[in-house]
Amino acid sequence: MDFVSHGLWGGIAFGRRSRRVFLVAAGISLLPDVLTEGLFAALYLMNIGGMPGWEHGHPNITAYPLWAQILYNAAHSLVVFTLGFLLIWALVRKPVWIAGAWGLHILIDIPTHSMELFPTPFLWPLSELRVDGVDWSNPIVLGVNVILLGAAYWLWLRNRKRNDEVSGQ
Numbered sequence: 001m002d003f004v005s006h007g008l009w010g011g012i013a014f015g016r017r018s019r020r021v022f023l024v025a026a027g028i029s030l031l032p033d034v035l036t037e038g039l040f041a042a043l044y045l046m047n048i049g050g051m052p053g054w055e056h057g058h059p060n061i062t063a064y065p066l067w068a069q070i071l072y073n074a075a076h077s078l079v080v081f082t083l084g085f086l087l088i089w090a091l092v093r094k095p096v097w098i099a100g101a102w103g104l105h106i107l108i109d110i111p112t113h114s115m116e117l118f119p120t121p122f123l124w125p126l127s128e129l130r131v132d133g134v135d136w137s138n139p140i141v142l143g144v145n146v147i148l149l150g151a152a153y154w155l156w157l158r159n160r161k162r163n164d165e166v167s168g169q
Contacts, residue, residue: 009108
């Protein structure tokens with residue numbers, strides 16, 4: 001999915017309590033791409049790390065150095081996410097639900113990434129299974145995403161307004 005949509009989905013799903021929580025949830029939802037594609041783009045621009053060029057469009061993950069592929073796999077793995085979620089839970093002795101924005105990012109990427117670009121390694125390192133999804137840049141996928149985001153935010157704002165009216169605010 002596109003970068004902005006990841007942030008908006010993470011915010012609506014896990015950050016509805018306050019503006020601050022919304023921004024944290026949106027940020028967590030963006031982390032898998034910031035830590036990978038953002039880093040890869042920065043290294044490419046600085047001519048560091050053997051990053052492939054984008055002269056012919058966005059390169060496939062296999063064009064990147066092995067360390068970059070491993071980082072991408074880890075950041076987009078439900079296995080790694082689950083282990084991280086459980087580790088945080090064990091450390092703070094309660095589930096930190098806002099971290100679910102990372103897992104949501106992965107779940108959204110599975111059907112919206114094709115094998116041609118960055119297929120989502122959601123079971124890595126246990127399996128190399130990837131789904132050949134419909135690319136998020138497909139006009140139908142983009143349209144459905146915008147409609148669903150619009151509906152989700154409309155419902156949230158409508159319910160928030162109703163709750164404010166009931167509580168007398």
